[in-house]
Amino acid sequence: MSEQLLAVERLSVGYGKKTVVHEVDLGLAEREILIVLGHNGAGKTTLMQAIFGLIRTQSGRVLYRGEPITGRKPADNVLGGIAYVPQGHGIFRSLTVRANLELGAFVVRDRSRLEEDMETVFEMFPILRERATQIGGTLSGGQQQMLAIGMALMHKPSVMILDEPSIGLAPNLVERVMRSIQTINREFGTAILMVEQNVRYGLPIAQRAAVLKTGRKVYDGPPEPLEDRVELMKLF
Amino acid sequence: MDLFLQLLLNGFVNGSHYALLGVGFGLIFGTTNIVHFAYGPVYAAGAYSAWTAAALLGFPLFLAGLTGVAAATVLGVASYLLLYRPFVRRDAPTFVVLIASLGLFILLENLIAILFGTDKKVVDGYSAGIHFIGPTFYTDIHIYQIASLMILGLALAAFLRLTNYGKAIQAMTDNADMARVIGIDTNKVSILVFAIGSAISAVPAVLILLRDGALPNMGFIAVFVAFLAVVVGGVGSILGAVLGGFLLGMVENVGMWQIPTEWQSTIAFIVLFFVLLVRPQGLFKGT
Ligand SMILES: Nc1ncnc2c1ncn2[C@@H]1O[C@H](COP(=O)(O)OP(=O)(O)OP(=O)(O)O)[C@@H](O)[C@H]1O
Numbered sequence: 001m002s003e004q005l006l007a008v009e010r011l012s013v014g015y016g017k018k019t020v021v022h023e024v025d026l027g028l029a030e031r032e033i034l035i036v037l038g039h040n041g042a043g044k045t046t047l048m049q050a051i052f053g054l055i056r057t058q059s060g061r062v063l064y065r066g067e068p069i070t071g072r073k074p075a076d077n078v079l080g081g082i083a084y085v086p087q088g089h090g091i092f093r094s095l096t097v098r099a100n101l102e103l104g105a106f107v108v109r110d111r112s113r114l115e116e117d118m119e120t121v122f123e124m125f126p127i128l129r130e131r132a133t134q135i136g137g138t139l140s141g142g143q144q145q146m147l148a149i150g151m152a153l154m155h156k157p158s159v160m161i162l163d164e165p166s167i168g169l170a171p172n173l174v175e176r177v178m179r180s181i182q183t184i185n186r187e188f189g190t191a192i193l194m195v196e197q198n199v200r201y202g203l204p205i206a207q208r209a210a211v212l213k214t215g216r217k218v219y220d221g222p223p224e225p226l227e228d229r230v231e232l233m234k235l236f
Numbered sequence: 237m238d239l240f241l242q243l244l245l246n247g248f249v250n251g252s253h254y255a256l257l258g259v260g261f262g263l264i265f266g267t268t269n270i271v272h273f274a275y276g277p278v279y280a281a282g283a284y285s286a287w288t289a290a291a292l293l294g295f296p297l298f299l300a301g302l303t304g305v306a307a308a309t310v311l312g313v314a315s316y317l318l319l320y321r322p323f324v325r326r327d328a329p330t331f332v333v334l335i336a337s338l339g340l341f342i343l344l345e346n347l348i349a350i351l352f353g354t355d356k357k358v359v360d361g362y363s364a365g366i367h368f369i370g371p372t373f374y375t376d377i378h379i380y381q382i383a384s385l386m387i388l389g390l391a392l393a394a395f396l397r398l399t400n401y402g403k404a405i406q407a408m409t410d411n412a413d414m415a416r417v418i419g420i421d422t423n424k425v426s427i428l429v430f431a432i433g434s435a436i437s438a439v440p441a442v443l444i445l446l447r448d449g450a451l452p453n454m455g456f457i458a459v460f461v462a463f464l465a466v467v468v469g470g471v472g473s474i475l476g477a478v479l480g481g482f483l484l485g486m487v488e489n490v491g492m493w494q495i496p497t498e499w500q501s502t503i504a505f506i507v508l509f510f511v512l513l514v515r516p517q518g519l520f521k522g523t
C-alpha cells in the first residue's frame with residue numbers, strides 16, 4: 001500500500017453514535033482516476049468529507065504520501081496538496097468569478113503566480129474569462145461547477161476530490177465537465193478521487209471504480225464490468 | 237425649525253454611534269453566524285475598564301480609552317474561545333448558541349454590577365467643549381463619535397479589501413463551509429472577528445462614558461441597537477450596518493420632533509418592522 005498517494009484504511013465515519021461508513025479501505029495511486037459509485041445515502045459524501053478532514057472519523061486511518069493525516073484540518077490538507085470540490089456548486093455566491101478564483105489560491109503564498117494560474121484556469125474554461133467580473137451566484141449551474149473546479153485548480157493540487165461534479169447538469173455539460181477532469185488529470189498529473197452517479201460519462205474516464213452500499217465497499221476494481229447494467233444493478 | 241435642526245444633528249451623532257456599534261456586532265454576526273448578545277456587556281466592560289483606568293488609576297484619558305479597548309478585546313475573544321467555540325465545534329443548533337449568549341449576557345452584566353455597584357460612574361474632571369452653529373449646538377464628544385465611525389469604518393473597509401485576513405473574513409461571511417474547503421482556518425478567523433468587533437465596540441463605549449457616564453445595564457441598549465442596525469442594513473454588509481445605524485438614529489431623533497421621547501425605542505422597532513416587511517434580507521444586502 002505504500003506506493004499509494006492517498007490511502008484509506010478501515011475507515012468508519014458517522015454522525016453522533018450512528019455509523020454510516022463502515023471500515024472502508026480505499027487506495028488512490030499517483031495520476032490515477034478513481035470513481036466512487038453508490039446509491040443515494042450510501043455514505044459517499046460522508047466518506048469524502050472525512051478523508052478531507054471536514055468531519056470527524058470514528059476509527060481507521062487516512063494516509064497521504066505514506067503519512068497519517070486522519071482528522072487533519074482541511075487548511076493543512078489544502079496546503080499539503082489536496083483539493084476538495086463539494087457536492088452542489090461550491091463557490092462564493094456573492095463574490096465575482098475573479099474573486100472566487102483568487103480565493104481558490106488562498107493558501108498559495110507566492111502571489112506572483114496568481115495571474116499565470118488564473119490564465120491556466122481560463123484556458124480550460126474560457127467562459128470563466130468572459131464572466132470574470134460577474135457575481136458567482138448569477139452564473140448558470142454548469143458555469144458554477146466549472147468555477148468550483150477552477151477554484152480547486154488554483155492551488156495546484158496533487159489530489160483532487162470531487163463530490164458529484166455532474167449533479168444537476170444537462171448531459172452535454174456532464175460530458176464537458178468529465179472531459180475537463182480528464183484533462184486536469186493528464187496535463188497536470190493530478191490524481192482524481194471522484195464520487196459520480198453518472199455512470200455513462202463517469203466510468204469511461206476512470207481507471208478504477210469502487211462501489212459503496214449502505215456504507216460498505218462492495219466492489220473495487222476495473223470500471224469496465226460496471227458498464228454492464230445488470231452487473232451494476234446487483235451492486236446497488 | 238431650530239428644534240428640528242438640533243434633532244437632525246443629534247440624529248446624525250447618535251446615528252454614528254449606532255452605526256459603529258452595528259459595525260462591530262455585524263462583523264461578528266455576519267462572519268460567524270453567532271448572535272453575540274453578550275456584545276452588550278462586553279461593550280459595558282470596555283466603558284468600566286476605561287473608567288477604572290481613568291478614575292482609580294489616574295491614567296490620562298487617551299490611555300484609559302485604550303485600556304477599555306484592550307479589556308473589551310480580551311473579554312470578547314474569551315467569550316468566543318470559552319463559551320461559543322465548544323458549541324460551534326459540536327455543530328450545535330443556532331438557538332442553543334443564542335441561549336448560551338443570553339446566559340453570558342446576564343452573567344457579565346451582574347458581574348459588573350457586583351464589582352462596580354449600580355450607581356452611575358462618571359469621569360470627574362472631564363468636560364467636553366460645547367460649540368454652536370447658529371442656534372444648534374454640539375460638543376467635542378459628538379465630533380469624536382462621528383470621527384471614530386469614519387476612521388474605524390474606513391480602516392475596516394480597507395482591511396477587508398486589502399489583506400489576506402480580510403479576504404478570509406469576506407469568504408467566511410459568504411460561505412463558511414467553502415471557506416474551510418479552500419483552506420481558511422475558520423477558527424482563527426472567528427477569533428479575529430471577535431477581537432476586532434469587541435475592540436470596535438469599546439470606542440463608542442468610552443465615548444458614552446465621557447458623555448453620559450456608565451451604568452451596568454448600558455450594554456442592553458447597545459446590543460439592541462447594534463442588532464437592529466445590522467438586521468435593517470443586511471447581515472454580512474458593513475456598509476449596511478452603517479446605514480442601518482444612521483437610519484435608526486435619524487428616525488429616532490427626528491421622530492421626537494412630533495412624538496414624545498418615551499416612544500424613542502418603539503420607533504426603532506417600527507422601522508425594523510417595516511423594513512423587514514418590504515425587504516426581509518435587509519435594506520442594503522446584495523448591493
Ligand atoms: N449531518 C448529518 N447528520 C446526520 N446524518 C447525516 C448527516 N449527513 C448525512 N447523514 C446521513 O448519512 C447517510 C449518508 O449520507 P451521505 O450524504 O454521505 O450519502 P451520499 O452517498 O453522499 O448520498 P447522495 O448520493 O444522495 O449524495 C445518510 O443516511 C444521511 O441521511
Ligand SMILES: [Mg+2]
Pocket residue numbers: 044045046087163164
Ligand atoms: Mg452525496
